[in-house]
Amino acid sequence: MTPADLLVVVAHPDDESLHCGGLLHRTTRRGGVAVTVTLTRGGAGRTLGMCTEDELAAVREEELRRATEVLGVASAEVYDLPDGGLVDHEPEGTALVLDALRRWTPRRVVAFPPNGMNGHPDHRAAHRIALAALHRYRGTTDVLLVTSTAPYTECGRPGFLAPSQVEGMRLPATEQMVVGESLEAKLRAMGHYETQARSVAKILRCYPETLFTEAFHRVTR
Template identity: 25%
Template sequence: MTHRTILVCAAHPDDEILGCGGTMARHVDRGDSVHVVFVADGIESRKAMNAERERLLTERREAAFKAANIIGCERPHFFDYPDQRLDTISLLDITQSIETLLAALQPDLVYTHHGDDLNADHRLVSEATMTAVRPMPGQKVVAVYGFETLSSTEWVFQSRGNAFRPNHFVGVASTLVRKLDALRAYDAEMRDFPHPRSYEAVAALTKLRGATVGLAAAEAFTVLREVEP
């Protein structure tokens, strides 16, 4: 079996597990090397000052390390751009940061946010990722998939015209427990049901996505690009 290198480009720590934690675990179980990069720090928008900011940043990073360990992926990468302020950063700067990581890791597959989402950081990370993996000669990335992030993707205004309509599904019945265990590392970010970012809603979504394609549980994606060399 050929082992592949996978890169997940996420805006904030917890997006990766919400969007594709089960799929990441499945890749790991198949012998693939799974890497995650977080573009924004996930705490800047909370307006914490000095020592409090450092405490929150440390806690969020420790949660990301714990989640990665549960899934079995590599130690995460952090760009630490300001949370909910990616629109104040040059798209070129974000893109070039991703390009540098792509050059170092040489991934075969990339997962990132669906391109239309209520969260502006998610949209910008998707755009920067797609720019970084543009299909120039010699580009190693052969597939890019967009994931959904509960409490953001489903809230997008339908008038935007690019609502999440998945056309790629990955069975996660065997890795759902690990996805939920990893999500518990981010318990401070979770909410009580019926909030969509609750454990019950996350589990229910995998069952719904699975049922639409005849599986017990699945994560769903939009195919942003696939290339068969």
């Protein structure tokens, strides 16, 4: 299998476009191979009345297909761990990510930071899963965790980290990537998540700067 230039590990369909759609597109635009690993099908999200709750996972998977196609992603792998319950399935998630690492031998891996960007328990579990898999992986790869340069000021949500904790755990940005020519593709990808319009709106509200400049924290291993 061709080694991947970039492998992105996230929790839900939409995380990849919202948090690093620019980096994904830039990588593929330059001829690189990008792969996404999404640990859940996102079946516990909101439907906004566009489908039934039973249909949501399939609808979100289709949204992911369209969004990642726009970004030029070579393979969008979706696993079926429980949305909202990733924290109870970390060993399974770790095994799945480790398997993806071994198959794709990526040059670079992007994952969530410890605060999950918004304190979401699935995002935080996805961070631990990615790091546990990388710890067991014998290959060499650069590891970048998504972060932001502006403070987090959202209201708290039940089950999420408190906003002050999210902000207190925010990692310093060691790399910043100007989205530039990839902005149109990033917006188009984000626009495919119709059922997740509130998440798209929230990213625009919380992290408007990351639309134009994606920030990452390089992990030294």
